[in-house]
Amino acid sequence: MKKIINFVIATVITLTALSANAQWIQQVSGTTQILRDVEFINRYTGWIVGDGGTILKTTNGGNNWVNIQNPAVGKPLFTVNIVDANTMYVTGWFETIIKTTNGGIDWIELQNGPWGQGSCYDGSFFYNENTGWIVGISQSVLKTTDGGYNYIQQSIPDGDSYVIYFRDALTGITTAEVTATFKTTNGGNIWNHIQMPFNGQGSIFDKMAVVNNQKCWLVGRGTRILFFSNDFGDTWDTISNVPYISPSGWLYCCNFSDSLVGWTAGEYNRLFKTTNGGYNWAQENTGAGTWFWRDIYSYNDSIVWGVGGGGRIMHTTNGGETLVSNHNHYTNIPKDFKLHQNYPNPFNSETVINFELSKDGRAKLVVYDVLGREIATPVNEYLTKGIHKVNFNFGSTRQKSSGGIYFYTLYFNNQTVDTKKLVYIP
Numbered sequence: 001m002k003k004i005i006n007f008v009i010a011t012v013i014t015l016t017a018l019s020a021n022a023q024w025i026q027q028v029s030g031t032t033q034i035l036r037d038v039e040f041i042n043r044y045t046g047w048i049v050g051d052g053g054t055i056l057k058t059t060n061g062g063n064n065w066v067n068i069q070n071p072a073v074g075k076p077l078f079t080v081n082i083v084d085a086n087t088m089y090v091t092g093w094f095e096t097i098i099k100t101t102n103g104g105i106d107w108i109e110l111q112n113g114p115w116g117q118g119s120c121y122d123g124s125f126f127y128n129e130n131t132g133w134i135v136g137i138s139q140s141v142l143k144t145t146d147g148g149y150n151y152i153q154q155s156i157p158d159g160d161s162y163v164i165y166f167r168d169a170l171t172g173i174t175t176a177e178v179t180a181t182f183k184t185t186n187g188g189n190i191w192n193h194i195q196m197p198f199n200g201q202g203s204i205f206d207k208m209a210v211v212n213n214q215k216c217w218l219v220g221r222g223t224r225i226l227f228f229s230n231d232f233g234d235t236w237d238t239i240s241n242v243p244y245i246s247p248s249g250w251l252y253c254c255n256f257s258d259s260l261v262g263w264t265a266g267e268y269n270r271l272f273k274t275t276n277g278g279y280n281w282a283q284e285n286t287g288a289g290t291w292f293w294r295d296i297y298s299y300n301d302s303i304v305w306g307v308g309g310g311g312r313i314m315h316t317t318n319g320g321e322t323l324v325s326n327h328n329h330y331t332n333i334p335k336d337f338k339l340h341q342n343y344p345n346p347f348n349s350e351t352v353i354n355f356e357l358s359k360d361g362r363a364k365l366v367v368y369d370v371l372g373r374e375i376a377t378p379v380n381e382y383l384t385k386g387i388h389k390v391n392f393n394f395g396s397t398r399q400k401s402s403g404g405i406y407f408y409t410l411y412f413n414n415q416t417v418d419t420k421k422l423v424y425i426p
Contacts, residue, residue: 023321024271024286024306027062027313034076035307038297041082046297047104048307049077049090057104062305062315068104071112072096081126089148091134093120099148101129110148122162127169133188135161135174143188154188156180162206167213173233175218177204183233197238197405201225201370207253207295209262217278219254219264225370226254226264226278238405240419242272242281244372249292252308257298261319265293265306273320280416282322286314339410339418342392346423350393353378355410355417357385364411365390367422370404394424402426 029035033052040046048056048065053075055068070090077092089099095118097110111118119136126132134142134151141154141161159180166172172188175181178198182191203220210216216229224242229235242251242264249267256262262278265271269291271284293308306314336358342351357363365379378390392408403426410417 023318024284024314024316026287027065027315029056029065029311029313030067031056031311033311034294034309035311035313036077036294037079038295038305038307038313039080039082040297040299040305041085043299043303045085046305047080047082047088048313049080049092050294050307050311051076053077054311055080055090055104062313065313070098070104070107071109072098074115075112078122079124081124081132083126083129087129089124089126089132091121091124095119096121097124097134097148108148122160123164123174125164125166125172127166131169133164133166133172133174135164141174141188141191154191156182156191157193162204163208163218165208165210165216167210167232171232173208173216175205175208177202178220178227181205181233181236194233194236196227196236203227207255209254209256211256211259215256215259217254217256217262219251221250221252221266223370224248224251224372228278238370238421239277240279240281241368241370241372241407243283245270245283253293253295253306255296255298255304257301257304261298261301263296263298263304263306263320265296265308267292269293271306271320273322279419285321285323337410337412337417339408339420341420342408342422346425348425349395350391351422353390353392353408354387355390356387357383357412359385361413363388365408366411367392367406367408369406375406394426 031054033050033054035048035050038048044061045059053072055070056065057068058065075092075096079091081089086103087101091097095111095113098107100107121134121136124134130147131145137160142151144151160176161174162176164174170187171185173183178196181194181196183194184191201223203223203225205218208218214232218227225238226240227236228239247268251264251266254264260277262274269289271286272281273284274281291309291312293306296306298304302319304316338356340354342353363383367376378392403424406422409419
């Protein structure tokens with residue numbers, strides 16, 4: 001009897017351990033269509049939309065996803081906006097705007113144009129059941145104040161818009177790329193151009209992460225540059241470059257659960273996580289396959305969903321797992337390891353970089369351009385603990401460097417300590 005009890009206890013402990021170590025788990029979607037947007041109204045009730053007119057709903061945290069019949073048959077659907085448990089709007093290409101007021105049982109066709117015709121709506125945001133904005137491949141923003149039955153066309157200076165977000169009925173941001181980012185403070189009557197750090201890098205944005213209606217993050221699709229605003233889009237800065245791991249591909253989405261913890265993902269099943277607001281990124285272990293991620297939703301730091309190609313729905317209940325073999329991995333670096341901001345900054349030819357080591361080991365200081373290419377390694381040697389000073393001259397770089405933004409990263413024993421930005425003026 002004692003052996004049986006011990007066996008049961010051991011089994012429970014083993015199952016508990018396996019559960020605790022579970023990372024990104026694939027949920028059954030019942031489709032192979034590309035899934036483009038995932039949103040939850042609470043811990044268990046969520047919606048997903050995608051190509052082929054796909055609308056999925058769960059009421060048990062994704063253990064089961066139900067295919068919801070709707071009138072947008074065959075359409076590429078790009079966004080779902082959940083107003084409350086009953087009301088939500090779905091928008092997509094070929095002049096598609098539909099809504100439900102009873103949790104998906106019935107749908108109202110606000111717009112539903114023929115395949116291949118009409119406007120393509122890439123982004124939308126509904127502040128409440130009546131007021132919302134829709135953007136796409138055009139030079140205008142559509143606003144409704146009567147639940148989508150009528151629209152006012154608001155002009156933006158130029159360019160397309162893929163993302164739109166309002167923190168209240170008056171203040172919102174819309175963007176497609178660094179040169180086409182705009183903000184309004186009067187409900188969209190006037191859209192003012194936002195000055196973004198450009199430096200010749202034409203980043204395209206597919207998603208925007210917003211925390212507490214104040215902090216905003218945008219990740220460049222091909223450049224992999226992370227842009228951050230601490231004042232809801234009044235000012236922006238480039239704070240890091242998401243690591244290049246061959247093959248890298250494009251990044252399509254980013255999401256933050258709070259001001260520190262966030263995820264970004266894209267092609268070749270590449271998912272990265274940050275725990276310091278986006279200054280450093282580590283690749284996540286998401287299993288085999290080369291499918292792509294299109295959107296991420298985080299309920300909190302632990303409970304997260306991701307969707308993408310091939311009808312893939314991925315879910316974690318512990319925030320995921322970092323690939324330890326990744327050289328960009330960073331964990332538990334002691335607080336007395338420190339990388340200081342270079343001075344002067346900006347600088348013309350030479351600048352000073354100080355860093356502190358709390359113990360002896362191999363230190364490596366690497367300078368990268370905004371595309372993540374290594375252009376110089378001022379330090380790569382075994383150093384004793386203490387404060388170290390480096391005089392870095394751009395004349396020592398491996399290639400001719402133009403003026404603009406660069407990043408420098410300190411590694412200790414192949415673990416990332418910190419990354420900071422420097423500005424070179426030739």
